[in-house]
Amino acid sequence: MLANFGFGALLITLLISFYGIGAAIYGVRRNQPAWVESARLAMLLTFPLISIAALSLVVLLVAGRYELEFVASVTSSSMPTYLRITALWGGQAGSLVFWSWLMSAFATAVTLRRWDRDREFLPWVIVVSLITLAFFLILIIFFENPFERIWRLPNGSFVTAMFQPAGAGLAMMRDGQGLNPLLRHPGMIIHPPMLYLGFVSFVIPYAFAIAALITGRTDDRWIRITRRWTLVAWLFLSLGLILGGRWAYDVLGWGGYWGWDPVEIAAFMPWLTGTAFLHSVMIQEKRGMLKHWNMVLIILTYCLVIFGTFLTRSGVLSSVHAFAQSAIGPMFFGFIGLTFVASLYLLLQRWDSLKAETHMTSMLSREALFLLNNLLFLSILVVCFWGVMFPLISELFTNQKVTVGPPFYERATGPLFAGLLLLMGVAPLSAWRHSTAKTLGRAMWKPFIFSLLVGVLLPLGLGVRHWAALLGFWLSAFVTSVTLYEFWRGALARRRKSGENLLLALWRLAGRNRRRYGGYVIHLGVVLMALGIIGIEMFQTETQGTIPRGGSISLGDYTVTYQSLAMFDTPDGRNVARAVLSVEKNGRYVGELHPRRDYYFESQQPMTIPGVRSTMEDDLYVLLVDWMPVSSQGATFKVYHNPLVNWLWLGGFVFILGTLIAAWPEKDAEEAVERAPRSAYAGAQA
Amino acid sequence: MEQTAMMEKSAPGRMKFIVGGLLIVAAVVYLIVSSTQASAQYFLTVDELVAKGESVKGRDLRISGAVIGDSIQYDPQTLTLSFTIAAIPGDNKEIEAQGGLAEVLKQAVNDPNRARLVVSYNGPKPDLLRNEAQAIITGKLGDDGVFYANELLLKCPTKYEEAVPDQAGS
Incomplete structure (x- = not known):
């Protein structure tokens, strides 16, 4: 019953979306604001309606209604309630419902903003948001319906269908198969929602960009409106990526955090264009340049968001994430192609009105360095896109499927990331409009010398000889010194002017220029993450061995000694084998580790949980690989030493903190903008 | 008047940017091609x-x-x-x-x-x-x-x- 109710709610939402699209367009064409207002109310309704559908599904999941195929495939009786709720995004059909739910939340939120200064955008924002939403609803209703039940036909065979086939009875299942154990980790519970939030919130800036193109109001108004939306989208996407890395590190048991898996890249690509966009809109705001470029970036970001959802969901590429093959692949492809072509068409229509107001003159000016930063981000995007598409491209042209693995990405993106770090150090010191090597050098020499001392001599003294690592450390030190120097200079200048003490001056300074100083904090976060990445990528060591009880394995300064192993069943349906190891560092006892292997009965899948000793200096990461029958009592362990890796997670925190500072609302954010005429439904005719 | 002065001034400037852009594109193409060859499976x-x-x-x-x-x-x-x-x-x-x-x-x-x-x-x-x-x-x-x-x-x-x-x- 509830299944029908939830399905009905989805159907009604789809009809309302169609109505909203039609009413908005009709309202503009006929210049009748009442129709646009009606479309706005239609969009307002989507969130409550999809909430009904999503909550119905959650109730069915929690109640364990295994006659629903989706419920049976992601839950089981032994799962606790919170996992049953999060199972909503544990499978294909449910995650599409979840995606639409978040999308409708943003769509509804955007209808509630104050529209009086930019009413002409409203109908087109409605149209773009609702088309996106309708696309996902169509996918759910016609292709991936989570409310479908399993029926038994009179001839004894089973079918999956939404409505009762003639003569069929409902097949009752005693228990479901349970959520994939890999997805039962706290990181995995928050990671998909964050990523999805990041994905869907990029739809809003895109909708405003398209509205600007259609209405011809091509000044930077759309950018100013969507600045905070973009930052919020970017915040969630970054958070999703960081949490995903942490999950991989904790759960996947290969001692890494990022494997250049196609699905990881799928989430990374919109982040790249989004980051480029965040930087380049500043140039449009300050200098009136790069208007075409910004449009291209937001269009690309939107298409990559859909493409990312498509890659995870279509099974077109082999990947640990793509756990399903399905018919929705071609639909996605069609939708992306259509929106991309339509967006580009609109952009070409308005090409002339988007001409830059000034030209770039100096290659070292702030705007030129920002442009370079954009080129580097886009180059990384091209590398990623090439790597993901290469199997398909090569198959098309040579009939031979050729893939590229992590070494390709590392090799091709390494220099580009290094270039970005260097720019992060130079760009904050260069001036708008005009900068020369001489002025830059004068601004830079103090932090430069300091960074050489800290970033090169210090690691050399500690015994680092690898040139790439030294370069990485120097770049990190350089960015850090420049950034801190900027804070210092700003605070000093403010103290001189206002007479405040230095701390207060620093606080007020950052508070008055949240975007700028939030951005600097983000840069510091990136540097810390870079330290962690250099540590684990270049200095990771590993060993493995089988040892009897009381035996030891040594790696670097560490010695682990195998003490005991216990096996026991848990009430949530696992059999756990848990080893106890004592750890010594340079001969001194520092603690115990408990690597373990959980075997999930219902899914018949084991899962390896590492024992990790974390310090800011390094992680000792031990996996229980195998163990002998009771008699000989030996066990096999794999031991990783991951230097500096915790700087990666600390950097992640700082990064998110910086984004929050930059996105924090300012009182006078929109006051500078002049009022637009109120009845501006000129729209397509303008 | 100011507009034309600026255009004239920017002509050689533009060239600089185009050359710089082409250099970057060439570097990226080199990176992609060589890395593909080195790690194709x-x-x-x-x-x-x-x-x-x-x-x-x-x-x-x-x-x-x-x-x-x-x-x-x-x-x-x-x-x-x-x-x-x-x-x-x-x-x-x-x-x-x-x-x-x-x-x-x-x-x-x-x-x-x-x-x-x-x-x-x-x-x-x-x-x-x-x-x-x-x-x-x-x-x-x-x-x-x-x-x-x-x-x-x-x-x-x-x-x-x-x-x-x-x-x-x-």
Whole structure:
């Protein structure tokens, strides 16, 4: 019953979306604001309606209604309630419902903003948001319906269908198969929602960009409106990526955090264009340049968001994430192609009105360095896109499927990331409009010398000889010194002017220029993450061995000694084998580790949980690989030493903190903008 | 007046930017091409590998096949893992046409006439390695005809896609 109710709610939402699209367009064409207002109310309704559908599904999941195929495939009786709720995004059909739910939340939120200064955008924002939403609803209703039940036909065979086939009875299942154990980790519970939030919130800036193109109001108004939306989208996407890395590190048991898996890249690509966009809109705001470029970036970001959802969901590429093959692949492809072509068409229509107001003159000016930063981000995007598409491209042209693995990405993106770090150090010191090597050098020499001392001599003294690592450390030190120097200079200048003490001056300074100083904090976060990445990528060591009880394995300064192993069943349906190891560092006892292997009965899948000793200096990461029958009592362990890796997670925190500072609302954010005429439904005719 | 002055001034300036941009594009193209050549892996089915034999020895290869459960041998002392995979089609469409991945894997394992390949790997035994799993293996073909893997990726489609009700009636 509830299944029908939830399905009905989805159907009604789809009809309302169609109505909203039609009413908005009709309202503009006929210049009748009442129709646009009606479309706005239609969009307002989507969130409550999809909430009904999503909550119905959650109730069915929690109640364990295994006659629903989706419920049976992601839950089981032994799962606790919170996992049953999060199972909503544990499978294909449910995650599409979840995606639409978040999308409708943003769509509804955007209808509630104050529209009086930019009413002409409203109908087109409605149209773009609702088309996106309708696309996902169509996918759910016609292709991936989570409310479908399993029926038994009179001839004894089973079918999956939404409505009762003639003569069929409902097949009752005693228990479901349970959520994939890999997805039962706290990181995995928050990671998909964050990523999805990041994905869907990029739809809003895109909708405003398209509205600007259609209405011809091509000044930077759309950018100013969507600045905070973009930052919020970017915040969630970054958070999703960081949490995903942490999950991989904790759960996947290969001692890494990022494997250049196609699905990881799928989430990374919109982040790249989004980051480029965040930087380049500043140039449009300050200098009136790069208007075409910004449009291209937001269009690309939107298409990559859909493409990312498509890659995870279509099974077109082999990947640990793509756990399903399905018919929705071609639909996605069609939708992306259509929106991309339509967006580009609109952009070409308005090409002339988007001409830059000034030209770039100096290659070292702030705007030129920002442009370079954009080129580097886009180059990384091209590398990623090439790597993901290469199997398909090569198959098309040579009939031979050729893939590229992590070494390709590392090799091709390494220099580009290094270039970005260097720019992060130079760009904050260069001036708008005009900068020369001489002025830059004068601004830079103090932090430069300091960074050489800290970033090169210090690691050399500690015994680092690898040139790439030294370069990485120097770049990190350089960015850090420049950034801190900027804070210092700003605070000093403010103290001189206002007479405040230095701390207060620093606080007020950052508070008055949240975007700028939030951005600097983000840069510091990136540097810390870079330290962690250099540590684990270049200095990771590993060993493995089988040892009897009381035996030891040594790696670097560490010695682990195998003490005991216990096996026991848990009430949530696992059999756990848990080893106890004592750890010594340079001969001194520092603690115990408990690597373990959980075997999930219902899914018949084991899962390896590492024992990790974390310090800011390094992680000792031990996996229980195998163990002998009771008699000989030996066990096999794999031991990783991951230097500096915790700087990666600390950097992640700082990064998110910086984004929050930059996105924090300012009182006078929109006051500078002049009022637009109120009845501006000129729209397509303008 | 000011406008024209600026245009004139920017003409050589523009050239600078175009040259700079082209240099960057060239560098990126070089990076992509050289990295592709350095790390390309040929994706073959077991059938194709058997057919090509000698010609692909020493190349980086990626092979996909169905794991035969009885063949899995693991020595935890030396962490040496060995198992046999049976040929499955490489094309998604073909797999769908034959009844889906789970069905294809099952047939492959139970068909003694399929081309097979012995795989050797050194390291921990992956959690998902078992009968009728799909293995995607990266490595090189040795002179002894054994495939030496340096990376294993396993997928078990059966568990999460196909629900077979264990009790019927309502």
